[in-house]
Amino acid sequence: MRLVIARCSVDYAGRLTAHLPLAPRLILIKADGSVSVHADDRAYKPLNWMSPPCTLKEAPAEEEGGPAVWTVENKGGEKLIITMEEVLHDSSHELGVDPGLIKDGVEAHLQELLADRMETLGDGWSLVRREYPTAIGPVDILGRDADGATIAVEIKRRGEIDGVEQLTRYLELLNRDPLLAPVRGVFAAQEIKPQARTLATDRGIRCVVLDYDALRGIEDDKLRLF
Numbered sequence: 481m482r483l484v485i486a487r488c489s490v491d492y493a494g495r496l497t498a499h500l501p502l503a504p505r506l507i508l509i510k511a512d513g514s515v516s517v518h519a520d521d522r523a524y525k526p527l528n529w530m531s532p533p534c535t536l537k538e539a540p541a542e543e544e545g546g547p548a549v550w551t552v553e554n555k556g557g558e559k560l561i562i563t564m565e566e567v568l569h570d571s572s573h574e575l576g577v578d579p580g581l582i583k584d585g586v587e588a589h590l591q592e593l594l595a596d597r598m599e600t601l602g603d604g605w606s607l608v609r610r611e612y613p614t615a616i617g618p619v620d621i622l623g624r625d626a627d628g629a630t631i632a633v634e635i636k637r638r639g640e641i642d643g644v645e646q647l648t649r650y651l652e653l654l655n656r657d658p659l660l661a662p663v664r665g666v667f668a669a670q671e672i673k674p675q676a677r678t679l680a681t682d683r684g685i686r687c688v689v690l691d692y693d694a695l696r697g698i699e700d701d702k703l704r705l706f
Contacts, residue, residue: 482509485569490517490528494558500527502565509536511575515552515560530560591620591635593695594668598623600695601666601688605631619650630654630663639669639687644680651685 484507490500505527506518513532534554541548548567552560591610598605604626612622612632621633632654634647647665654663665685667676670692677687 481511481575482572483507483569484509484567486564487566487568488517489563489565491561491563492528492559493561494556498528504568507562517560517562528560530554530558587620587635587637590637590668590670590690590692590695593692594633594635594690595621597695600690601631601633601668602626614650614653616649616653619654622654625664630660631666632663633666633668635690636667636669637671639667639672639676641673641676641679643667643669644676644683644685647680647685648683 485504486507487502487504488507489502490505492498500517503519506520508514508516508518508526510516513534514530515534515536516526516529518526530552531554534552537551537553539549539551548564550560550562550564552562594600595607595610598607598621601623602625606624608622608624608630610621611618619632620635621631623631623633625631632647632650634643634650636643644667647667651663651665655661665680665683666688667680667685668688668690670690672680672687672689680687
């Protein structure tokens with residue numbers, strides 16, 4: 481990635497025309513070929529940009545002390561013309577391959593935390609198995625309540641109608657197994673939409689809103705003597 485801070489003006493010529501008057505700006509040239517012009521506001525949004533594929537031609541100043549001109553052009557013939565009055569900073573950095581965003585609190589982590597803290601759902605509740613296999617896919621958590629009754633738990637970050645329908649299918653299948661039946665359902669999510677809650681209640685499925693921070697922050701007392 482190349483970062484250039486310069487006093488520049490910018491003209492866009494394409495489906496319409498636009499002009500940015502002379503001012504200090506940040507110009508980002510990324511390895512994918514994109515070029516974007518930023519001011520010190522608007523968060524991540526550029527003032528103007530050119531998406532890849534495009535070409536960048538840097539023409540030096542025609543006379544000493546004059547402005548250099550960058551022309552960025554895409555395959556559609558649109559142009560971003562950046563007139564550099566003064567370059568204040570110019571550096572390049574190799575960032576390598578990005579590993580991608582790892583979301584905190586994804587369903588797999590919620591499942592892991594809840595399986596380790598089944599008491600969150602009720603006193604005396606216990607885990608039978610995570611990812612309990614069925615013919616139509618694995619149930620997130622299969623457990624038992626304090627009375628030994630079987631409980632199927634479906635976990636989502638955001639609980640919507642599709643999640644309730646998914647759990648309903650699991651319950652229908654699990655209740656055919658005489659070793660498990662009767663099986664009740666728990667729909668657990670960080671947020672449950674009103675329509676999903678209504679449908680779940682109508683089908684006898686309990687809804688539980690998960691507090692991810694509380695699950696993650698509960699003190700582990702497994703190794704404590706008192």
